[in-house]
Amino acid sequence: MELVVARIGxxxxxxxxxxxxxxxxxxxxxxxxxxxxRTEPASAGPLTIESGRVHSGRLMLRFAGxxxxxxxxxxxxxxxxxxxxxxxxxxxxxxxYDHQLMDLxxxxxxxxxxxxxxxxxxLPSQDLFIVERPDGTExxxxxxxxxxxxxxxxxxxxxxxxxxxxIDDRAEIASARDTEAADAEARSSEAASSxxxxxxxxxx
Numbered sequence: 001m002e003l004v005v006a007r008i009g010x011x012x013x014x015x016x017x018x019x020x021x022x023x024x025x026x027x028x029x030x031x032x033x034x035x036x037x038r039t040e041p042a043s044a045g046p047l048t049i050e051s052g053r054v055h056s057g058r059l060m061l062r063f064a065g066x067x068x069x070x071x072x073x074x075x076x077x078x079x080x081x082x083x084x085x086x087x088x089x090x091x092x093x094x095x096x097y098d099h100q101l102m103d104l105x106x107x108x109x110x111x112x113x114x115x116x117x118x119x120x121x122x123l124p125s126q127d128l129f130i131v132e133r134p135d136g137t138e139x140x141x142x143x144x145x146x147x148x149x150x151x152x153x154x155x156x157x158x159x160x161x162x163x164x165x166x167i168d169d170r171a172e173i174a175s176a177r178d179t180e181a182a183d184a185e186a187r188s189s190e191a192a193s194s195x196x197x198x199x200x201x202x203x204x
Contacts, residue, residue: 003099005030005037006080011072012055017062018072020080022122025095027059030082040079047080096151105157106131106141109149114167115139117158129158139167 005027009019024030033052039045048064066072084097098120106114106129119130120143127143141147141160150159162168 002038002081003084003097004040004079005082006059008061008075008078008080009058010076011069012060014069015062016066016068016072017060018066018075019058020061022059023120024082024098025122025127031059031061031080035082038081038083040081044075044078047075096153100153101129101151101158103156104151104153107157107159109159109161114160141166 003024005022005024007021007023009021011017012019020031022031031049031052033049035049036046037049039047047066049061050064051062053060063075066075084099101117101120104117106117108114113134115131115133117129118132118138121128121130121140129141129143129148131139131141133139141162147160147162147166148158149161150157152159
C-alpha cells in the first residue's frame with residue numbers, strides 16, 4: 001500500500017536541505033536516513049534520504065544528489081510516498097496509521113451522523129481529522145482523547161464528544177440571533193404596553 005508520508009517545502013540554506021510537511025505519525029521510521037521514497041510526480045524520484053534533523057520544530061531533510069539550493073527548490077511541493085504493508089499495525093495500542101482512519105464515519109455518541117474523515121493533518125501540536133459533512137462543508141476535529149471517544153475499525157466509525165461550538169457553531173450563531181431578536185421583540189412589547197397603561201391613566 002502506498003502512503004503519502006510528507007510534502008517537500010522550501011529550501012533551507014544553500015547545501016540542498018529542505019523543510020518537509022510531515023504526514024505520518026512515524027517520521028522516525030518513514031523518513032529516516034537511507035529511506036528510499038517514491039514521489040508524486042513520479043518523474044521527480046525516487047529520492048533517497050541522506051540526512052535529517054529537526055530545526056525550530058520543523059523536520060529538515062537532505063536527499064542524495066541534491067547538493068545546492070537550486071536543486072532543493074526544484075523539489076518544492078513534491079509528495080513523498082512510502083510502501084506500507086496494509087496489515088502492519090502501529091506499536092502502541094491507541095495509535096493508528098492514516099490509511100486506517102481515512103473514510104471512517106464520524107458520529108456522536110447518540111449515533112448522529114457528522115460526516116466522514118477525508119484527510120488527517122499532522123500539526124506540531126496535535127493531529128486533526130478533516131471531516132466532510134453531508135452538505136459538503138468541512139469541519140476540523142482535534143484527534144485528542146477528550147474529543148475522540150472511540151475508534152472502531154471493525155464498524156468503520158469514529159465516535160466523538162465535541163465541546164459546544166466545535167461542530168454546531170453555525171447553529172449556535174443562528175440560535176443566538178434568534179434569541180437576541182426574541183429579546184428585542186419582548187422589550188419592544190413591554191415598552192408599548194407600558195406606554196399604553198400610562199396613556200390610559202392620563203385619560204382617567
